[in-house]
Amino acid sequence: MRFWYLLLILLLSACQTEDQTDSNHQIEIFTWWTSGSEAAALQSVIDAYQTQYPDVKVINASIAGGGGSAARPVLQTRLVGGIPPDTWQTHHGAELMGQYINPGFVTSMKDLYESEGWYEVFSPSLINMVSKDDEPYLIVLNLHRSNTLWFNKLVLSEHGIVIGETLSIETLFEIAEQLSRAGVTPMCMGDTGIWATGIMFENTLLGTLGPDRYLGLWNGSTHFMDPAVMQAITTYGRLLDYLNNDHAALSWDQAADKMARGDCVFYSMGDWAYGEFKRDGLVENIDFGWVAHPGSEGTHLMVTDGFTLAKDAPNADVTRDMLRIMGEREVQENFNLIKGSICARTDCDRSRFGPYLQWAMDEYANGVAVPTVIHGSAAPADFQQALNDALTDFVVRRDVASFAETLAREAQMSGFGS
Amino acid sequence: MIHQHWISRHSGVLILLPSLILTAIFVYGFIGSSFFISLTNWRTLSVDLSLRDPLWQTYADLLSMPRFQADLRNTFVFTTLFILFAVSLGLGLAILLDRQLAGKGFFRNTFLFPYALSFIVTGVVWRWIFNPETGINLFFDFLGINQALESSGMSPLSPGWTTDPSVVFSVNHILSQVWPAGGDFQIEWGIPVALIPVAIAATWQLSGFVMAMYLGGLGGIRPQIRDAARIDGASEFRLYRSVIIPMLNPITISTVIILIHVSLKIFDLVFAMSGVGPGFATDVPAIFVFEMMFKAARYNLGTSASVVMLILSSLVIVPYLMHSLKTRET
Numbered sequence: 001m002r003f004w005y006l007l008l009i010l011l012l013s014a015c016q017t018e019d020q021t022d023s024n025h026q027i028e029i030f031t032w033w034t035s036g037s038e039a040a041a042l043q044s045v046i047d048a049y050q051t052q053y054p055d056v057k058v059i060n061a062s063i064a065g066g067g068g069s070a071a072r073p074v075l076q077t078r079l080v081g082g083i084p085p086d087t088w089q090t091h092h093g094a095e096l097m098g099q100y101i102n103p104g105f106v107t108s109m110k111d112l113y114e115s116e117g118w119y120e121v122f123s124p125s126l127i128n129m130v131s132k133d134d135e136p137y138l139i140v141l142n143l144h145r146s147n148t149l150w151f152n153k154l155v156l157s158e159h160g161i162v163i164g165e166t167l168s169i170e171t172l173f174e175i176a177e178q179l180s181r182a183g184v185t186p187m188c189m190g191d192t193g194i195w196a197t198g199i200m201f202e203n204t205l206l207g208t209l210g211p212d213r214y215l216g217l218w219n220g221s222t223h224f225m226d227p228a229v230m231q232a233i234t235t236y237g238r239l240l241d242y243l244n245n246d247h248a249a250l251s252w253d254q255a256a257d258k259m260a261r262g263d264c265v266f267y268s269m270g271d272w273a274y275g276e277f278k279r280d281g282l283v284e285n286i287d288f289g290w291v292a293h294p295g296s297e298g299t300h301l302m303v304t305d306g307f308t309l310a311k312d313a314p315n316a317d318v319t320r321d322m323l324r325i326m327g328e329r330e331v332q333e334n335f336n337l338i339k340g341s342i343c344a345r346t347d348c349d350r351s352r353f354g355p356y357l358q359w360a361m362d363e364y365a366n367g368v369a370v371p372t373v374i375h376g377s378a379a380p381a382d383f384q385q386a387l388n389d390a391l392t393d394f395v396v397r398r399d400v401a402s403f404a405e406t407l408a409r410e411a412q413m414s415g416f417g418s
Numbered sequence: 419m420i421h422q423h424w425i426s427r428h429s430g431v432l433i434l435l436p437s438l439i440l441t442a443i444f445v446y447g448f449i450g451s452s453f454f455i456s457l458t459n460w461r462t463l464s465v466d467l468s469l470r471d472p473l474w475q476t477y478a479d480l481l482s483m484p485r486f487q488a489d490l491r492n493t494f495v496f497t498t499l500f501i502l503f504a505v506s507l508g509l510g511l512a513i514l515l516d517r518q519l520a521g522k523g524f525f526r527n528t529f530l531f532p533y534a535l536s537f538i539v540t541g542v543v544w545r546w547i548f549n550p551e552t553g554i555n556l557f558f559d560f561l562g563i564n565q566a567l568e569s570s571g572m573s574p575l576s577p578g579w580t581t582d583p584s585v586v587f588s589v590n591h592i593l594s595q596v597w598p599a600g601g602d603f604q605i606e607w608g609i610p611v612a613l614i615p616v617a618i619a620a621t622w623q624l625s626g627f628v629m630a631m632y633l634g635g636l637g638g639i640r641p642q643i644r645d646a647a648r649i650d651g652a653s654e655f656r657l658y659r660s661v662i663i664p665m666l667n668p669i670t671i672s673t674v675i676i677l678i679h680v681s682l683k684i685f686d687l688v689f690a691m692s693g694v695g696p697g698f699a700t701d702v703p704a705i706f707v708f709e710m711m712f713k714a715a716r717y718n719l720g721t722s723a724s725v726v727m728l729i730l731s732s733l734v735i736v737p738y739l740m741h742s743l744k745t746r747e748t
Binding site for chain 1 (some may be wrong): 463485549695698
């Protein structure tokens with residue numbers, strides 16, 4: 001009897017293997033979009049695909065964890081092990097170049113860009129950022145803005161505070177001092193994942209240095225021991241003094257909820273928080289407002305999400321269809337409305353988007369786009385990890401000089417510092 | 419005939435050969451390749467097996483990293499706390515159960531159950547328990563402790579548990595007096611407060627296992643020995659202190675060795691419960707290895723840290739193995 005069971009199991013598993021080798025009947029898409037709005041946005045793309053190709057099975061291989069912190073190790077293991085997913089999510093810049101293009105894990109999409117007319121609808125600077133030797137390797141689905149300072153308008157008006165179009169860092173500190181004296185927590189943070197406090201650091205860095213010197217950090221023309229960098233670190237340290245006490249126990253989205261409830265007031269965070277505020281039932285410009293992170297007006301600290309095509313993708317043909325659909329205007333509009341970001345395409349219908357996203361579109365169109373280091377675009381992975389470690393240390397020890405020295409040394413070791 | 423003779427003479431070796439070859443490749447071969455990688459320049463996803471100059475620079479980098487210094491401190495502190503807690507609790511439970519109290523079978527199984535869970539599950543549950551906003555701290559309000567403290571003019575009790583970055587009983591100044599280089603440490607040598615909840619969670623999981631070890635040992639002590647001690651006028655306390663616990667020494671040694679090796683390798687419990695912790699207060703070498711290998715792609719640094727972990731385990735395991743092999747021979 002046991003023998004027959006065993007045989008049955010063997011036969012079944014043999015069938016399954018056969019099913020897997022039979023390509024182009026399924027497609028595996030690998031992301032870290034698992035939270036409410038993220039998962040729903042991804043589903044809208046999958047739905048758009050399935051209405052056109054109902055026979056192909058879409059395997060959604062998503063792994064939770066902000067910024068891909070948990071997903072990327074798994075992806076890396078699969079890539080090195082030679083069992084890549086058909087397509088996976090990645091940020092543009094150093095992450096795409098260093099982790100995927102240079103080691104040869106991805107295939108050029110030049111043919112798709114040409115046949116779909118994408119060279120006309122994506123901005124040349126964006127295409128440049130996803131290309132190597134004029135071959136684009138990524139279809140960008142959305143653009144997030146990292147340098148936004150959100151605030152709870154209701155709590156501020158209770159204290160008679162009105163924020164204008166912009167906010168200087170000194171005014172922010174004055175307001176924070178006033179709020180603290182009134183027993184209100186001025187700044188929000190949820191840094192169980194250290195990258196969340198990294199966003200506030202990176203925003204402060206950009207706000208203090210300005211776009212040119214900020215870009216200089218990543219090509220070696222600005223040194224990390226520059227007085228302006230020290231100044232940024234000091235300012236960041238001052239901001240840390242106004243955080244909610246339980247920041248180390250909260251995740252970034254729990255901190256957004258905390259701001260929505262009015263338990264803290266300002267939150268320097270990328271506009272993925274916008275989706276959280278909407279989900280909490282807040283109304284833009286009434287319950288919550290926003291400005292560029294102090295000092296960073298006119299720059300767009302850009303976080304992109306895009307999808308690659310694996311080299312030797314197991315299901316290359318159907319994956320190309322999926323990527324083609326990701327580049328369609330309506331798909332991008334629907335996706336970004338749910339995700340709370342703006343289209344990578346420049347011809348999306350702006351009337352479909354709310355006031356914040358229209359503001360973000362204008363800032364992107366009229367400002368300078370700069371890459372994020374926290375999300376892997378500006379610097380290689382080893383520096384990104386070193387920055388996270390230095391932040392973990394700084395949050396507790398507050399040693400400005402040691403922080404700057406560490407960054408300078410690590411930048412040099414990573415091969416881009418001066 | 420000669421051929422057959424050869425086979426029967428060497429049958430032992432032949433039977434062992436496959437597993438010897440596999441062990442040689444998959445254990446010692448990979449240890450060797452890890453060690454080799456730790457000496458190379460490989461620090462991106464593109465493989466670079468050129469040797470570093472100077473050869474040991476990665477190890478020098480590693481040991482000068484404040485994070486890795488904190489990891490070594492945490493391993494030491496965590497191992498000490500965890501073994502202290504787990505062995506004393508396990509021994510206590512075993513002694514209680516051995517005294518034939520009512521419901522012995524029920525309690526024995528209850529105490530052993532946590533051992534069946536995975537460390538990840540334990541980590542998630544204890545993370546919630548020690549959440550400063552929603553966890554155990556609510557009991558201080560609920561039980562009226564905080565109200566009592568406040569009415570007597572003291573601040574309410576709300577420990578940060580795993581989010582508390584402070585390090586107590588720091589010995590840095592003592593270190594710098596006896597050893598001039600001791601002042602160069604960038605971290606505080608002491609007990610990170612955040613590690614205590616982690617040690618408690620690990621104790622919860624493994625004290626049942628310790629109890630089971632001791633119950634086995636206690637079962638092997640013949641009742642005549644207890645009776646003899648009692649006739650000689652030993653009190654119950656004296657009976658345990660001078661007779662039974664010394665007789666359990668071999669069990670204690672094996673248990674401590676097993677627990678040390680659990681503690682040196684610990685990853686999943688800490689990763690799920692507190693991660694690296696504030697200021698690396700709960701970081702351990704295994705998390706360091708994981709992040710350097712799979713997030714930073716610094717393969718040379720990750721492998722050098724795992725070589726250090728191997729050396730630390732060997733310091734405990736090798737003397738134990740040598741000792742037990744020697745006792746078996748005599």
